[in-house]
Amino acid sequence: MRRVPLIFGLVAVGFVVVAALLALVWTPYDPAVIDPVHRLGGPGWPHVLGTDTFGRDIASRLMAGSRTCLLVGIVAVAFASAFGIPLGMLAGMTHGVVSRVVLRATDLLYAFPAILVAMLLAAAFGGSSLTGTLAIGIATVPVFTRVARAGTLSVMSQDYIWAARGSGISWASIAVRHVWPNIAPLIGVQASVSFGMAILAEASLSYLGLATPPTTPTWGRMLYDAQAQLFNAPLLTLWPAAAIVVAVMGFNVLGDALRDLLDPRLREVS
Amino acid sequence: MGRRHGWKLFTPIAALLAAMALLTLAGCSNTGDPGGSASASSLVVGASLEPTGLDITTTDGAGGPQALLYNVYETLVKINGVGNLVGLLATDWTVSPDGTTYTFSLQPHATFANGDPITAQAVVDSLNHIRTNPSTTATIKAQLAIVTDAVATSRSTVQVTLRHRSHFWLYNMAGPAGIVIDPKGFSTLGTATAGSGPYVFKAWNKGDSVTLARNTNYWGNEAHFGSVTFKYFADPNAMTTAMKAGDINIISDLTTPSALGQFSDTSKYTVVKGTSNGEVVMGFNHDSAPLKKLKVRQAIIYAVDRKALLDSVWGGQGTLIGSMVPPTDPYYENLAGYYPYDPAKAKELLKEAGYGKGLTLSMPVPNLSYATASAQFVAAQLKQVGITVKVQQQDFSTWISQVFQKGDYDLTVVNHVEPKDIVKWADKNYYWHYDNPEFNLLIAEADQAPTDAEFISYMKQAAEILTTDAAGDFLFLFPHIAICDSSISGITANEVTSSFDLTTLASRNN
Numbered sequence: 215m216r217r218v219p220l221i222f223g224l225v226a227v228g229f230v231v232v233a234a235l236l237a238l239v240w241t242p243y244d245p246a247v248i249d250p251v252h253r254l255g256g257p258g259w260p261h262v263l264g265t266d267t268f269g270r271d272i273a274s275r276l277m278a279g280s281r282t283c284l285l286v287g288i289v290a291v292a293f294a295s296a297f298g299i300p301l302g303m304l305a306g307m308t309h310g311v312v313s314r315v316v317l318r319a320t321d322l323l324y325a326f327p328a329i330l331v332a333m334l335l336a337a338a339f340g341g342s343s344l345t346g347t348l349a350i351g352i353a354t355v356p357v358f359t360r361v362a363r364a365g366t367l368s369v370m371s372q373d374y375i376w377a378a379r380g381s382g383i384s385w386a387s388i389a390v391r392h393v394w395p396n397i398a399p400l401i402g403v404q405a406s407v408s409f410g411m412a413i414l415a416e417a418s419l420s421y422l423g424l425a426t427p428p429t430t431p432t433w434g435r436m437l438y439d440a441q442a443q444l445f446n447a448p449l450l451t452l453w454p455a456a457a458i459v460v461a462v463m464g465f466n467v468l469g470d471a472l473r474d475l476l477d478p479r480l481r482e483v484s
Numbered sequence: 485m486g487r488r489h490g491w492k493l494f495t496p497i498a499a500l501l502a503a504m505a506l507l508t509l510a511g512c513s514n515t516g517d518p519g520g521s522a523s524a525s526s527l528v529v530g531a532s533l534e535p536t537g538l539d540i541t542t543t544d545g546a547g548g549p550q551a552l553l554y555n556v557y558e559t560l561v562k563i564n565g566v567g568n569l570v571g572l573l574a575t576d577w578t579v580s581p582d583g584t585t586y587t588f589s590l591q592p593h594a595t596f597a598n599g600d601p602i603t604a605q606a607v608v609d610s611l612n613h614i615r616t617n618p619s620t621t622a623t624i625k626a627q628l629a630i631v632t633d634a635v636a637t638s639r640s641t642v643q644v645t646l647r648h649r650s651h652f653w654l655y656n657m658a659g660p661a662g663i664v665i666d667p668k669g670f671s672t673l674g675t676a677t678a679g680s681g682p683y684v685f686k687a688w689n690k691g692d693s694v695t696l697a698r699n700t701n702y703w704g705n706e707a708h709f710g711s712v713t714f715k716y717f718a719d720p721n722a723m724t725t726a727m728k729a730g731d732i733n734i735i736s737d738l739t740t741p742s743a744l745g746q747f748s749d750t751s752k753y754t755v756v757k758g759t760s761n762g763e764v765v766m767g768f769n770h771d772s773a774p775l776k777k778l779k780v781r782q783a784i785i786y787a788v789d790r791k792a793l794l795d796s797v798w799g800g801q802g803t804l805i806g807s808m809v810p811p812t813d814p815y816y817e818n819l820a821g822y823y824p825y826d827p828a829k830a831k832e833l834l835k836e837a838g839y840g841k842g843l844t845l846s847m848p849v850p851n852l853s854y855a856t857a858s859a860q861f862v863a864a865q866l867k868q869v870g871i872t873v874k875v876q877q878q879d880f881s882t883w884i885s886q887v888f889q890k891g892d893y894d895l896t897v898v899n900h901v902e903p904k905d906i907v908k909w910a911d912k913n914y915y916w917h918y919d920n921p922e923f924n925l926l927i928a929e930a931d932q933a934p935t936d937a938e939f940i941s942y943m944k945q946a947a948e949i950l951t952t953d954a955a956g957d958f959l960f961l962f963p964h965i966a967i968c969d970s971s972i973s974g975i976t977a978n979e980v981t982s983s984f985d986l987t988t989l990a991s992r993n994n
Contacts, residue, residue, distance in 0.1 A: 248864040250792035268796045268861060333879075340848075340876060423851040423877040429863050439860075442853050444721055446742045 220471035226464025230457075234280040243271035245278040245431045254447050263453055266436075267443055272450070275431040276457055282432045283413045283461065286347045286425075290412040291405050293351030294358050299401060301355075302362025303389055307370060317363075320356040328353035328415045332424045346425025350415045354408050361404045365397030399476040403469045410465030417458050433457050525710040527972075527991070529984065530723045530732040532739060534716040535694060538685065539673035540660040542619040546901060546982055549660050550736070551694050551714045553983035557663035557679035560588050560607070560642075561654060565976040565988070567812040569654060573602060573664055573680065574642075583649030583934065590640045594703045596666040596680045604636030609667045611644070623902075627656040649932045651939045652904060659903070659982060682707035682987055692716065696986075708990050727753075733972060736984050738965040739853075741799035747967050754970050758977030759803055761810050762901045762962030764854060766862060768955070771917045772894045774845070779837035781954035784895075785823045787830035787869045788862055794960045797857040803961040807947040808906040810961055812980045814936075815943035819951045830869045844872040845894035850883040855897045858959055862895070888915045899962060903981065906943070909950060916956060923949045 242262070249269030257264045263272040305316040332341075332349035339345055369375065369392065378388055419425035420434030428435060433454040440450035531550060537543030540552055554562060560574040571577070574588040594602040614620055615628045630653055633645040646653060656662065669678025677685040682704065683696040693715045698707040715732055717723035720740040726732045728746060737760075738744065747753040768775045768784070775781055794802050803811065806819030834840060847863065849855040856877050863873040873895065878886065887893045900908070910927045912919035923946055930942030950956070964979035974988040 246864055246867070248796070248861060250789070250796050253796055267857070268864070336879075337882060341878070342876075423856070423879070427875050428849075428856045428860050428877050429873075429875045439857065441721070442740055442857070443742045445724070445740075446745055 219467045220475065223464050223466075223468025223471050226460050227468050230280050230284065230461045230464065233277050234284045237277040237281045241271075241274035241277050243274045245270060245274040246429065254443070254450075257449070264449060266439065266450055267447075272436075272453055275436060276433070276453060278431040279433045279436060279454070279457070280461070282343065282426060282430060283416055286343065286350065286416040287409045287412045287465075289347045290350040290354060290416075291408050293348065294354035294408065295401065295405065298355040298358025299362045302359040302364075303366050303393055303397075305359065306363040306366025307385065307389065307393070316359070320359045323352070324356040326353060329419065329422070329424070332419050336424045341424045341427070343426045343430065346416060346419045349419070349425075350412050353415075354412065357408060358401070358404060361400060362397060365400045366393050369393050369396045399473075403473040403476070406465050406469035406472060410462040410469070413461050413465070414458065417454075525708075525991075527709045527712045527734070527986075527989070528732045529712065529714050529734045529736050530726060531714050531716055531736045531984070532718070532720065532723070534691070535688075537674060538677060538688070541614050541624055541663065541665075542617065542621060542673075544621050544623070547716075549982040550984045551696070552677065552679070552685070553660060553663070553981070554681060555683045555696060555712075555983070555986045556677050556681045556685055557660075557665070558681050559658050559662040559664065560590075561658050561662070563655065563658045563981045565978060565980065567814065567978070567980045569658060573607070583932075584646045586644045586646070586654070587637070588642045588644070590642065591703065592640055594680060595701060596668075596678065597684045597699050597701055598666065598668070598678075599701045600666065600668070602664060602680055604638060604640055604642045606667055607642045607664055608634045608636050610663070610665045613665065613667070613670055614661065614663075624661040627653070627659075627661045649934065651931050651933060651936075652907070655904060683712060686711070707986070709986070712986055714984075727967060730969075734966065734968040734975070736966055737979070738967055741801040741963065741965065744799070744801070744965070750970070752970055754968050754972070754975075756966045756968070756975045756977050757801070758964045758979065759811050760901070760962045760964040760979040761812075761903045761905075762899045763805065763808055763810065763905070764802075764858065764897065764899045764959045764962060765808070766858070766957035766959055767893075767896045767898065767916050768957070769891060769893050769895070769915075769917060770919065770955075771891060772845075774837075774839065774843055775894060777837045778954060779833040780839065780843070782823065783830040783833035783837070783869065784866065784871070785954055785957045786826045786833065787871070788865050788957060788959075789825035790820075790957075790959055791825070793858060793861045796861055797854060798960065798963070801963040801965060803963070805958050805961045807951045807958055808900075808909065808956075809943075809947045812978050813904065813943075815940045815947065817944050817947060819948065822951050823954075827865075827869050834870060839870070842870040842872065844874065846876070847873050847895040847897075848876040848878050848883060848887055848893050849897050850880045851877055852880070852899075854899065854962075858897045862897070891915055891917060897959070901962075901982075906947060906950070909955060918955050920949065920953060920955070923953075923955075 247270065251269065252265050253267055253269040255261055255265040261271050266272055301316050305313045328350050331352050332346055335345035335349050375388065375392060378392060416425060416432065417434030417437065420432045421438045426432045426435060436454035437451060440454065443450050533545060533547035533550065535547035535551060536545040537548060540548040540557065558573050560572060561569045562572040564570050573591055573594055575591055577586055577588045579586055590602060590604060590607065596602060611634045614624065615631060630646050630650055631644060632647055635643050637643050664680060665673065666678035669676065682699055682702045684699045686697040687695045693713050696712045698710050717726065723735055724740065724743045724746060727735050744755065747755055768781055770776060790804055794800055794804065804820035806822050809816045834843065847859055849859045859875045863875050866873050887896050907927055908914050909916065909918050910924045926942050926946040930939050930946060933939040933942055966975045968975055971992040972989060974990050976985060976988060
């Protein structure tokens with residue numbers, strides 16, 4: 215019973231990852247080629263999920279879209295971790311001015327939603343996948359800072375840290391040898407949750423035209439294009455929406471299940 | 485799975501549902517107050533562009549004239565449903581043989597909404613106010629720059645003198661440039677209207693609606709409806725839903741043609757289809773090196789299947805035009821077949837122009853559904869002939885600054901909605917940077933032509949030049965699709981002016 219979320223998460227995430235990897239080498243059709251004669255075809259054969267308003271194969275576009283969304287998720291989470299974790303550890307291991315400055319800066323950044331950052335970047339550099347990904351990454355930094363700081367604080371109060379400091383081990387060494395291994399599982403869980411959020415954010419930004427250009431297939435862009443056909447071809451909206459649900463839920467549930475698995479205290483009570 | 489899991493699962497699902505609801509229903513939050521039905525002599529019109537101000541001579545945008553022109557403000561002459569000029573506040577007018585002096589005879593009984601008579605002096609004061617007001621929009625200033633003098637020669641005759649003969653001037657006077665404003669209201673035009681039309685402005689609920697009420701002092705036939713509300717929808721799907729729910733009586737312009745199927749029940753709805761003034765133009769930047777070459781421009785036009793584009797982008801609703809002229813203009817000529825879809829010919833032309841190995845062009849487009857959809861279609865088809873198009877979607881203000889003002893683009897797509905906007909091609913500073921002396925000369929000659937027949941002949945030649953010279957790719961003409969509940973009649977099929985003319989409407993119920 216306890217394994218159900220884990221299996222569900224793994225299957226959903228695995229499905230998206232396999233689709234993305236497969237799309238690197240093969241899709242049933244070229245996702246960009248239009249075929250106006252066969253536009254708005256329903257599900258069937260040879261177009262398994264049908265065709266969109268330009269006659270493009272929906273299944274191929276979903277596969278190509280998973281590529282974009284995974285890439286955005288990976289880069290955004292990596293960016294957020296790269297800046298957020300060291301800052302969080304710094305804030306957790308120091309007291310006074312440094313810690314306070316980091317925390318206030320984090321609060322400030324937390325107040326900016328990804329969409330606002332995306333609009334700023336799009337206005338300055340023109341909207342692209344890169345600006346969209348960066349915006350999501352920047353907006354996610356505070357999440358990692360807070361999680362890393364909370365984890366660091368609890369580690370720092372342990373006796374072995376006092377012992378390490380007493381024996382003259384450097385701060386950097388303590389951070390790498392004692393703090394990081396203890397907070398890593400926590401960060402891993404946060405990463406999988408943030409990954410789901412990043413996919414959702416990318417879909418929203420593409421839908422608003424702030425990120426990926428119209429010619430690159432993404433799930434958010436597919437939703438935007440489907441909107442004009444909401445009444446006469448509702449399935450066009452359903453497919454990308456379902457893909458977003460599966461991917462976001464998958465990563466969230468997986469993150470949840472991983473925490474249960476990795477946290478020994480939770481294992482004891484259940 | 486414990487209680488904690490239930491909660492944790494719920495959060496992402498709720499967030500997701502909320503996000504999806506926002507995505508698909510964005511903009512429908514303003515539907516709190518249902519407008520009521522056509523009974524009790526009130527009418528609710530669904531529209532998409534809210535006015536930017538009440539004074540339509542000092543504010544741009546299509547929303548103001550749509551609600552106020554001919555309904556609240558009247559002009560000396562108006563354009564009727566088939567594109568001809570007819571008298572409104574003027575019963576009659578004569579033009580001197582050299583075409584520079586217009587003499588208008590006024591309706592003897594016409595009055596402003598406050599009951600004051602419309603004297604010749606009031607008409608002159610109004611025209612002079614619009615000409616000289618520093619806040620008047622650049623478009624209207626340009627339209628009236630040709631006027632040298634206006635005088636009241638008697639209590640009911642006005643004489644206007646022009647610098648030179650002009651065929652466009654009287655048409656412009658049928659729009660916002662020619663409205664007759666009560667001189668007593670000059671100082672308060674931003675907050676109250678001062679017109680002479682069958683309706684008066686009553687309320688503006690910003691972000692939601694503009695309400696007009698019957699003008700009880702109207703000098704002509706009393707208005708049919710006691711009150712008319714223009715209700716604004718940012719999202720076209722929300723507008724069709726409101727129509728289905730009976731919250732509005734009319735969709736003034738359906739912008740999701742795919743929704744037409746929902747209104748096929750003729751016992752409940754009347755669908756009126758016609759043409760508009762909106763030419764969807766794929767603009768070429770004539771300052772961009774590859775696009776300076778005629779063969780490249782022609783190749784692009786040959787490579788795009790406009791019939792299939794119209795089917796894909798706008799559900800096949802609309803008209804293929806081939807030049808910058810809608811069928812309601814007197815100088816219209818069907819040029820849609822001049823460049824048939826022929827990718828092989830396109831490749832050949834590119835090769836002759838020296839781009840046999842390919843070509844990369846930028847294509848920033850505004851964040852509007854017809855523009856982004858057209859761009860995707862064009863990019864896919866141009867790829868087939870070896871042109872790589874880098875499409876970029878921009879919010880409208882970014883597009884205005886980068887493309888429209890700075891001219892930093894190769895290709896773009898936008899809908900040109902102003903009447904008779906073919907003359908914009910004669911301005912080399914306009915964002916296309918098109919500069920063809922032959923075309924400019926024809927437009928100038930047409931404007932100053934002594935007879936209508938010559939005017940039409942020159943304009944036809946000008947329109948043909950745009951086609952043969954491949955000045956732009958005229959993708960399609962927007963359809964004008966209006967939907968009203970079946971009790972309402974009299975909607976004009978073709979959209980030839982910027983006004984939503986309420987004076988032709990009637991309802992069976994009251």
